[in-house]
Amino acid sequence: MEIKKTITSSLMFFLFYLFAASSPDLPKFSQPALITSAGQNAEVQMVAVLAKRAGIDHILNKMATGQDLEGYKSLLLVLGASLKGLGAAGIDINKELERVKSLIEFSRQKDIPILCLHLGGEERRGAQSDQFIKACLPAAKMVIVVKSGNKDGLFTRMCQDLGIPLVEVEKISDALEPLKNSFSK
Amino acid sequence: MSEPLIFVLMLLSFILLTLLVRFPVGVSLFLAALIGSLASGSGLPWRHLVEGAFGYFDTLLIILTATIFMKTLEGSGALDTYVNFLLRTFYRYKPLFLLILMFIIMFPGMITGSSVTAILSAGPLVAPVLLKIGLSRSRAASFLAMGGILGMIAPPINILVMIMGAGVDMPYVGITVPLLILVGPLAILVSLWLGLKEAKKISKDDLASLLPPSFWPQYGWRLIVPLLSLIFLFLGPSLWPEIIPDLGLPGSFILASLFGWLAGRPFSFFQATQKALEESLPILSILVGVGMFTQIMTLTGSRGWLVVSILSLPSIWLILAMMLSLPLFGGISTFGSASILGVPFILALINLNALFTAAALSTFAAIGEIVPPAAFSARFAAQVMDEPSLFRVQKHSLIPVATFWIMGLILLLFAPILDKWI
Amino acid sequence: MRLRLIKKFFFPRLSLTIVLLILTLIIAFLAGKEFLVQRQSEPIFPSSGLSYHKKLSDYFPALRNTWGDTDVYIFEGKEPGGCILITGGTHPNEPAGFLTAVILIENIFVDKGKVVIIPRANASAFTHSDPQEGSPQRFFISTAKGKRFFRLGSRLTNPIHQWPDPAIYINPSGQKLSGSEVRNLNRCYPGRPDGLLTEKIAFAIMEVIRQEKIDLGIDVHESAPEYPVINALVFHENSSELAALVAINMESFGLKLRLEASPPNLRGLSHREWGDAAGILAVLIETPNASHGRLKGKPSPDLIVEGIDKFYPRASRSGRLFVDYPETGIPLKDRVGRHLASIISLVESFNELYPSKKIKINNIPDPNEVALKGLGFFLHSPS
Numbered sequence: 001m002e003i004k005k006t007i008t009s010s011l012m013f014f015l016f017y018l019f020a021a022s023s024p025d026l027p028k029f030s031q032p033a034l035i036t037s038a039g040q041n042a043e044v045q046m047v048a049v050l051a052k053r054a055g056i057d058h059i060l061n062k063m064a065t066g067q068d069l070e071g072y073k074s075l076l077l078v079l080g081a082s083l084k085g086l087g088a089a090g091i092d093i094n095k096e097l098e099r100v101k102s103l104i105e106f107s108r109q110k111d112i113p114i115l116c117l118h119l120g121g122e123e124r125r126g127a128q129s130d131q132f133i134k135a136c137l138p139a140a141k142m143v144i145v146v147k148s149g150n151k152d153g154l155f156t157r158m159c160q161d162l163g164i165p166l167v168e169v170e171k172i173s174d175a176l177e178p179l180k181n182s183f184s185k
Numbered sequence: 186m187s188e189p190l191i192f193v194l195m196l197l198s199f200i201l202l203t204l205l206v207r208f209p210v211g212v213s214l215f216l217a218a219l220i221g222s223l224a225s226g227s228g229l230p231w232r233h234l235v236e237g238a239f240g241y242f243d244t245l246l247i248i249l250t251a252t253i254f255m256k257t258l259e260g261s262g263a264l265d266t267y268v269n270f271l272l273r274t275f276y277r278y279k280p281l282f283l284l285i286l287m288f289i290i291m292f293p294g295m296i297t298g299s300s301v302t303a304i305l306s307a308g309p310l311v312a313p314v315l316l317k318i319g320l321s322r323s324r325a326a327s328f329l330a331m332g333g334i335l336g337m338i339a340p341p342i343n344i345l346v347m348i349m350g351a352g353v354d355m356p357y358v359g360i361t362v363p364l365l366i367l368v369g370p371l372a373i374l375v376s377l378w379l380g381l382k383e384a385k386k387i388s389k390d391d392l393a394s395l396l397p398p399s400f401w402p403q404y405g406w407r408l409i410v411p412l413l414s415l416i417f418l419f420l421g422p423s424l425w426p427e428i429i430p431d432l433g434l435p436g437s438f439i440l441a442s443l444f445g446w447l448a449g450r451p452f453s454f455f456q457a458t459q460k461a462l463e464e465s466l467p468i469l470s471i472l473v474g475v476g477m478f479t480q481i482m483t484l485t486g487s488r489g490w491l492v493v494s495i496l497s498l499p500s501i502w503l504i505l506a507m508m509l510s511l512p513l514f515g516g517i518s519t520f521g522s523a524s525i526l527g528v529p530f531i532l533a534l535i536n537l538n539a540l541f542t543a544a545a546l547s548t549f550a551a552i553g554e555i556v557p558p559a560a561f562s563a564r565f566a567a568q569v570m571d572e573p574s575l576f577r578v579q580k581h582s583l584i585p586v587a588t589f590w591i592m593g594l595i596l597l598l599f600a601p602i603l604d605k606w607i
Numbered sequence: 608m609r610l611r612l613i614k615k616f617f618f619p620r621l622s623l624t625i626v627l628l629i630l631t632l633i634i635a636f637l638a639g640k641e642f643l644v645q646r647q648s649e650p651i652f653p654s655s656g657l658s659y660h661k662k663l664s665d666y667f668p669a670l671r672n673t674w675g676d677t678d679v680y681i682f683e684g685k686e687p688g689g690c691i692l693i694t695g696g697t698h699p700n701e702p703a704g705f706l707t708a709v710i711l712i713e714n715i716f717v718d719k720g721k722v723v724i725i726p727r728a729n730a731s732a733f734t735h736s737d738p739q740e741g742s743p744q745r746f747f748i749s750t751a752k753g754k755r756f757f758r759l760g761s762r763l764t765n766p767i768h769q770w771p772d773p774a775i776y777i778n779p780s781g782q783k784l785s786g787s788e789v790r791n792l793n794r795c796y797p798g799r800p801d802g803l804l805t806e807k808i809a810f811a812i813m814e815v816i817r818q819e820k821i822d823l824g825i826d827v828h829e830s831a832p833e834y835p836v837i838n839a840l841v842f843h844e845n846s847s848e849l850a851a852l853v854a855i856n857m858e859s860f861g862l863k864l865r866l867e868a869s870p871p872n873l874r875g876l877s878h879r880e881w882g883d884a885a886g887i888l889a890v891l892i893e894t895p896n897a898s899h900g901r902l903k904g905k906p907s908p909d910l911i912v913e914g915i916d917k918f919y920p921r922a923s924r925s926g927r928l929f930v931d932y933p934e935t936g937i938p939l940k941d942r943v944g945r946h947l948a949s950i951i952s953l954v955e956s957f958n959e960l961y962p963s964k965k966i967k968i969n970n971i972p973d974p975n976e977v978a979l980k981g982l983g984f985f986l987h988s989p990s
Binding site: 046049087 | 848850852854858863865866867868870871
């Protein structure tokens with residue numbers, strides 16, 4: 001009898017835990033949102049498309065700095081360095097880091113929550129991209145990552161250490177749902 | 186037959202044909218290509234042989250017309266006059282004099298991109314001077330060979346870089362500065378190393394007996410016209426593209442040659458072209474042969490094998506492989522080395538500035554000019570100087586060649602810094 | 608003295624020279640016959656949905672009776688809508704670009720809007736092959752009733768049709784390039800009406816864009832597996848939203864698309880000048896093609912069609928490539944399939960962004976079916 005009770009309760013607890021783990025209480029973001037990249041990658045454009053599909057009031061500003069955040073209620077940072085993108089923007093990686101840090105600093109002062117997205121997968125990793133990931137994650141309130149970009153578990157580790165919810169998605173289009181949910185009222 | 190075996194077979198047949206049967210290099214390359222094709226079961230691929238032969242068609246025209254231009258400079262007395270002027274002006278200062286001699290040898294190579302043309306055109310003018318200032322025959326021959334090689338890689342025309350650039354879609358633009366950075370110090374180091382020890386100051390009378398005649402009194406400034414017109418035809422189209430049409434390098438050389446014909450001492454233009462053809466034919470035939478050889482290497486898959494094997498090397502080995510394989514292959518053909526090995530090397534170093542890489546690689550490949558079996562520059566320099574021992578010429582060239590290696594390596598290693606600086 | 612020296616070195620005997628000369632003539636004759644084969648054009652059998660079959664010279668008469676003139680196929684829907692231009696064969700050594708255009712011409716019907724297809728954008732470049740690449744002249748695809756042949760040409764205009772190259776080419780957009788690029792159609796945009804043959808072709812294609820009032824231009828290419836821009840879509844900045852949508856839509860085919868912004872300082876390319884000079888949405892798509900890479904093993908028609916290569920998988924393992932190259936190869940049907948998926952996604956995304964200019968194309972072969980049934984299933988039988 002006792003054993004049965006233990007099993008049942010632990011099973012219940014386990015089920016509850018499973019449920020809780022599969023749909024964690026995700027933080028909420030408000031509109032309007034400013035979308036920019038950390039590293040001038042091409043995925044920032046895709047996030048803008050996803051935001052449009054999700055019906056989020058947003059603006060895409062590839063070169064936004066702290067001041068540009070004025071009036072926005074959340075910041076979407078799309079992580080990953082693209083040398084081509086940096087070249088096209090005419091800046092080097094240090095300038096870009098400075099820009100991103102000014103954004104983070106401003107959002108900290110004004111209490112604007114940051115949602116980080118990494119959609120480029122495995123190819124959008126490596127030393128330069130990781131520089132941006134490491135600079136941005138500590139300021140994030142939530143992270144969405146395409147699975148293949150987290151093969152080495154960097155996002156899992158960092159998010160666990162920092163206590164930030166991490167949402168893994170299979171492919172870019174799957175990021176639509178969590179994005180929609182985090183902006184829904 | 187597997188790809189590496191075919192490659193070895195083609196290489197061996199080429200070496201045997203040139204060294205033992207003593208066929209001309211171009212013909213040996215053609216026959217080696219044929220053997221490779223038969224061995225791989227590709228039969229007698231006439232289209233491929235002809236197509237490969239046309240691979241360097243424009244380069245052939247550049248070499249031929251540039252040689253015609255050199256012949257008109259000789260024929261019109263312009264070259265004699267230039268050399269006379271330079272020697273008379275600078276003979277008093279020994280180091281400077283050596284540098285000027287080096288420059289005179291390099292000049293035809295700079296314009297034609299061919300070291301042999303440099304050695305054959307300027308060699309006879311400089312050879313007696315080198316002996317007179319006290320250089321031994323073998324050392325003077327080495328001086329000559331090095332001048333030819335430096336002229337070959339110096340701007341404005343470096344055919345090795347052109348060949349490599351064509352393989353990676355890199356325009357032949359903006360290469361002048363990297364090449365100058367490379368060749369400038371090398372020219373100074375090499376001429377001083379080879380010359381300073383043995384050379385003595387030369388008296389005015391000694392010099393007078395050696396000087397080629399100056400035609401300045403008769404023709405004056407007209408003697409500069411061919412050179413000026415060539416510079417104008419080279420630079421004009423990019424400075425004023427709307428006004429001056431680009432004739433291409435061969436067209437520019439021919440037009441400048443015609444100016445040369447009209448400008449100075451009268452000579453037979455027809456004969457000059459004949460002489461130019463005869464003189465450049467060996468190099469032209471080699472390039473045709475290299476073209477066929479490369480095409481058959483590709484056709485049999487052995488080019489792919491070679492390229493992939495090189496690319497699979499770890500990066501330290503890659504640089505070592507560059508420094509060794511380019512000169513070794515250059516010993517068969519410098520141009521072939523640039524085309525077959527140079528291109529994959531540039532691809533392997535794609536994150537470096539391709540211009541610097543190509544400049545450095547052209548230095549490594551050019552070392553092949555003194556490497557057996559062909560050792561063209563060393564061989565021709567020895568012949569011009571009447572030096573019987575090729576080996577002695579090569580021995581004197583060892584240290585200069587080492588500086589080539591070092592400069593090339595420096596350029597490769599510092600490419601990222603130089604890239605920013607320029 | 609010098610001449611004697613050379614003679615001693617290189618001309619052993621006069622008789623040998625004569626023998627070699629005769630041999631050369633024989634070889635030239637044999638090779639010449641083979642070279643001429645490459646001038647025979649492969650037939651294309653348009654679907655019954657074709658509205659007009661025009662020539663490029665109809666748009667720019669100066670091209671008439673030149674090797675630059677080429678076929679233009681127009682599919683017009685009953686209902687008005689947007690207009691798409693698809694160019695294949697800009698580089699005839701990139702077979703998936705050409706084949707994608709052919710497959711579309713032989714299959715599609717347009718209900719709404721207009722589709723203009725130029726399968727052999729640089730017709731002259733189809734008439735010769737690249738020296739030192741050892742390429743076959745043709746490759747073959749089996750259909751229900753017999754084999755079809757297709758030519759593998761060169762990246763550049765035939766030098767017999769345009770020669771000589773300048774030392775440095777300054778293209779119509781003012782960019783300095785190496786001399787041979789003067790024969791590269793995808794460096795000559797927006798062309799010159801009074802320029803060289805390739806520049807005239809580029810100008811004529813711009814005329815097609817202007818006269819047919821094109822909204823979106825798709826230039827279909829391939830690249831060697833060792834090049835960074837691969838499985839990619841290069842987009843003009845005016846098409847960045849379209850490109851992002853396409854990348855997301857491509858995921859429904861299980862395909863990942865690399866996005867590359869067209870660098871503003873790289874001039875003369877379709878994805879730059881179509882957008883800049885004609886103001887249309889402009890993209891260029893790339894798939895991996897082993898047959899024009901430098902690392903390829905023995906070239907053959909099979910290498911083009913099956914994509915199985917001896918050395919690319921090795922290079923892939925040592926991390927030298929920008930794409931995974933499996934032992935089983937990347938066959939032409941997969942590359943064409945990928946291009947078709949891109950084109951389907953482009954049309955879908957275009958419709959989403961510009962609903963007033965909707966385009967409806969029917970019967971584009973499904974990429975998965977192409978992979979399953981092969982290209983021959985979607986091609987007309989020969990004759």
